[in-house]
Amino acid sequence: MAKALIIGAGGVAGVTVHKCVQNSEVFEEICIASRTKQKCDDLKAKLDGQGCKISTAQVDANNVAELVALINEFQPDIVINLALPYQDLTIMDACLETKTHYLDTANYEPEDTAKFEYKWQWEYREKFEKAGITAILGSGFDPGVTGVFSAYAQKHYFDEINYIDILDCNAGDHGYPFATNFNPEINIREVSANGSYWENGDWVETAPMEIKKAYDFPEVGPKDMYLLHHEELESLALNIKGIKRIRFFMTFGESYLTHLKCLENVGMTSIEPIMYEGKEIIPLQFLKAVLPDPASLGPRTKGKTNIGCIYRGKKDGKDVNYYVYNVCDHEACYAEVGSQAVSYTTGVPAMIGAMLVVNGEWNKPGVHNVEELNPDPFMDALNTWGLPWVEDFNPTLVSE
Amino acid sequence: MAKALIIGAGGVAGVTVHKCVQNSEVFEEICIASRTKQKCDDLKAKLDGQGCKISTAQVDANNVAELVALINEFQPDIVINLALPYQDLTIMDACLETKTHYLDTANYEPEDTAKFEYKWQWEYREKFEKAGITAILGSGFDPGVTGVFSAYAQKHYFDEINYIDILDCNAGDHGYPFATNFNPEINIREVSANGSYWENGDWVETAPMEIKKAYDFPEVGPKDMYLLHHEELESLALNIKGIKRIRFFMTFGESYLTHLKCLENVGMTSIEPIMYEGKEIIPLQFLKAVLPDPASLGPRTKGKTNIGCIYRGKKDGKDVNYYVYNVCDHEACYAEVGSQAVSYTTGVPAMIGAMLVVNGEWNKPGVHNVEELNPDPFMDALNTWGLPWVEDFNPTLVSE
Secondary structure, eight states: OEEEEEEOOSHHHHHHHHHHHHTTTTEEEEEEEESSHHHHHHHHHHHTTSSSEEEEEEOOTTOHHHHHHHHHHHOOSEEEEOSOGGGHHHHHHHHHHHTOEEEESSOOOOTTTOOOOSHHHHTTHHHHHHHTOEEEEOOBTTTBHHHHHHHHHHHHTOSEEEEEEEEEEEOOBOSSSSOOSSOHHHHHHHHHSOEEEEETTEEEEEOTTOOEEEEEETTTEEEEEEEOOOTHHHHHHHHSTTOOEEEEEEEOOHHHHHHHHHHHHHTTTOOSOEEETTEEEOHHHHHHHHSOOGGGTGGGOBSEEEEEEEEEEEETTEEEEEEEEEEEEHHHHHHHHSSOHHHHHHHHHHHHHHHHHHTSTTOOSEEEEGGGSOOHHHHHHHHHTTOOEEEESSOOOOOO | OEEEEEEOOSHHHHHHHHHHHHTTTTEEEEEEEESSHHHHHHHHHHHTTSSSEEEEEEOOTTOHHHHHHHHHHHOOSEEEEOSOGGGHHHHHHHHHHHTOEEEESSOOOOTTTOOOOSHHHHTTHHHHHHHTOEEEEOOBTTTBHHHHHHHHHHHHTOSEEEEEEEEEEEOOBOSSSSOOSSOHHHHHHHHHSOEEEEETTEEEEEOTTOOEEEEEETTTEEEEEEEOOOTHHHHHHHHSTTOOEEEEEEEOOHHHHHHHHHHHHHTTTOOSOEEETTEEEOHHHHHHHHSOOGGGTGGGOBSEEEEEEEEEEEETTEEEEEEEEEEEEHHHHHHHHSSOHHHHHHHHHHHHHHHHHHTSTTOOSEEEEGGGSOHHHHHHHHHHTTOOEEEESSOOOOOO
């Protein structure tokens, strides 16, 4: 029986809270903390009495002293960090000071550079090891389940994995000509950044959306997908044996991309303020105010996501192709936890990772990416907790 | 030798002022008046001493008493109205009260309905006739030159004109992915309105941009053009003998339309205010602030306009096809008068129409559309004052 402190109260946190409440055999008590306590109270009001005990707190995740005080008061076994990526290091510092396990779903990035790299968090390895506590990095879906899939493939089906393609398909339709599934600012920044993939020991950089492939996704159908940089490429390139190339693809509709391009062209995605009636306004912030609130998409999104990995390598000298994926239905997710599949697929693995740390299976002092740990109990838990996976040893490959 | 009061100081007024200054044999003195006197002073500063005498004034064109006072003070022979279409009636009232000739380039529309109709101005016919003064409606290019072309065709080449297609092509390139040539609010409203054309005594309404045709414009090349409603259809349907159908087409680039559609889709063209940081902001107004200022396009626009009319009818029992058009070069216009061709093609005919009223050729008490008057001196003046026209008796027709 464990206590978890969940920091954050957005869409993903809502899912993780639901799942902890469902899993009250493991999570006896949770505390939901965020800058806006009202959001935590709203979540508590929805779920109180349905499973574990819930408390709430106000906390500024940029402030180590505040975090330490909250941890000392609540005495959690683990801190589940679902706050902003800018806040990973302050939360890790607070965990170190209080000797509390740590887990997150997205790697640290400095607020001003938008660089996705693990180096800042990997520098905490020795400190966590010496403190005898575990930090699990990136336990969402991608990163997260994609790393667990990779460890599972390596453990059971391959002597060496030479090629990995991670395919993230969201075929959800919210009925708006254009809207973003999460904060438009972060969404638009991701899409307009250069792409990159890892090949033969080096990064290969591409122009934004330069590489486009068609893929016929099981249970979803054919979609266009684009090569993006994604953070798990960095850790998988180190942790998977024999790897020659890893790529990450995400689907975007033609219409989504056209709208984005037009908005960019006219200057509506700019973060340079303009003067409007004597006041500085940032066009992207104004656009965000005009677009539908991402939280409003949940009840109206139909369709499915399909996220998975295709592996190519050798076992006993023979070629092996292996595709493992999860299909998630937006409406079913919303019916179950009040969030659509994009939040669901991230929030469920956060609960699972935390469960494995507190029940001892993933309790290994230090700082770890998920693929460094035993994938088997995580894979079992995915089936139990709402993200069942499908295996295919004869998949369609991504075209070269 | 005459005096003209020019109301307005925007792009078109700038051209008309330049042309009056060039034509100081007719225009001995002009007064430029607008709400913002500084704009008038700027125009005066550019042109002072180059031709006619120039004075400036501040005036609110919505205010009949102010207009009357200004007219009484300056004692013009004609008022050239280049203000907003909402202000046509107040300026006509002031002309009636002071018995001064009147000319405009766009018909009155109530500010709240965006209805383009002549009826409000036609109701002044008897009053102007009784006062012994002339009002010329729509003496720009379209309406304006398109009406003069029609009167000229009827007078010289046809017994009856059965079909008119008015083709307005702007092949100017300002180098921006998206910008509007004049006030984005009016531009966007025009494009998103239903289209209509006149056929067999009735209006046929179309969805916005429903009818698209390709046409290979002389000196410009092939362009896509779209059927729009345009105000001269209403008067030409009445004034041209034997008419069965009149249509108006305007060219728009694929990219322009895509950008417009996307902006519309996300709500950026809406005139419903949204709350932004505690303040009401109209998205279209904010978009206008983000887009390039139309006035800034002049120095960077390259390419040509081609505006003209294709007539089909009978003369002495034989079929006649006749195309008459003007080609105007954006850079040449800018070099001559500091405005690109869209303003130039409207501002030059305003000066010509005013010249014909004050020299007596178009002095005919009442309220008239241009095609009701003798086209010959106007056609001569077009060649003299920068808008030479080309005739083609074997033109490519618009596809049915």
